[in-house]
Amino acid sequence: xxxxxxxxxxxxxxxxxxxxxxxxxxxxxxxxxxxxxxxxxxxxxxxxxxxxxxxxxxxxxxxxxxxxxxxxxxxxxxxxxxxxxxxxxxxxxxxxxxxxxxxxxxxxxxxxxxxxxxxxxxxxxxxxxxxxxxxxxxxxxxxxxxxxxxxxxxxxxxxxxxxxxxxxxxxxxxxxxxxxxxxxxxxxxxxxxxxxxxxxxxxxxxxxxxxxxxxxxxxxxxxxxxxxxxxxxxxxxxxxxxxx
Numbered sequence: 491x492x493x494x495x496x497x498x499x500x501x502x503x504x505x506x507x508x509x510x511x512x513x514x515x516x517x518x519x520x521x522x523x524x525x526x527x528x529x530x531x532x533x534x535x536x537x538x539x540x541x542x543x544x545x546x547x548x549x550x551x552x553x554x555x556x557x558x559x560x561x562x563x564x565x566x567x568x569x570x571x572x573x574x575x576x577x578x579x580x581x582x583x584x585x586x587x588x589x590x591x592x593x594x595x596x597x598x599x600x601x602x603x604x605x606x607x608x609x610x611x612x613x614x615x616x617x618x619x620x621x622x623x624x625x626x627x628x629x630x631x632x633x634x635x636x637x638x639x640x641x642x643x644x645x646x647x648x649x650x651x652x653x654x655x656x657x658x659x660x661x662x663x664x665x666x667x668x669x670x671x672x673x674x675x676x677x678x679x680x681x682x683x684x685x686x687x688x689x690x691x692x693x694x695x696x697x698x699x700x701x702x703x704x705x706x707x708x709x710x711x712x713x714x715x716x717x718x719x720x721x722x723x724x725x726x727x728x729x730x731x732x733x734x
Contacts, residue, residue: 497614513672513702514698515540525692534559542702549669560584622696
């Protein structure tokens with residue numbers, strides 16, 4: 491009888507603890523870098539719909555449609571650094587569909603946009619369509635004699651890499667999974683291998699940093715429920731057990 495009642499108390503505590511392991515998405519930071527150009531970085535917080543649960547290798551997380559930030563971003567480049575390039579312009583559209591991920595496997599969630607290399611006077615030297623987060627081949631029509639082909643990859647919280655044929659090196663980006671009981675930070679990376687007829691290969695990468703937090707309201711309530719349930723079970727055990 492003692493073992494049974496203690497088991498009930500322990501089950502209440504563990505059950506409450508496990509149900510508290512879901513955390514809402516607090517912040518999403520998306521960045522994309524075309525080759526060695528300046529990267530675009532976008533941040534969103536508040537009103538996000540994703541959530542996460544679990545710890546480490548057993549963790550899962552989700553991103554709702556529209557959680558990945560985007561927009562128009564123009565970055566000035568000193569002309570002495572890369573003449574005649576004057577600025578980079580990124581137009582990122584975010585994610586139109588939701589994505590579900592786990593620590594044990596790569597995940598797919600498409601993020602689209604365009605990266606534009608601008609010269610003096612706003613002339614577009616190169617416009618590269620961006621599609622990251624899912625395996626695909628992008629090959630837009632040839633414009634002004636410029637051909638572009640891009641191979642995209644899925645998201646991973648591990649490491650992704652591309653071989654740079656011009657520099658003869660492997661370029662990598664590292665992801666990470668720091669979730670504990672549904673809270674913490676996950677870094678997803680996705681590679682985009684861009685090859686153009688005027689600039690050659692442009693090994694490119696996207697990074698999505700997601701910060702989740704356990705439910706700050708539900709956890710105290712669950713803890714009180716667990717404590718009350720355990721105390722009640724222990725009182726019943728003591729009455730049944732008697733003085734000895």
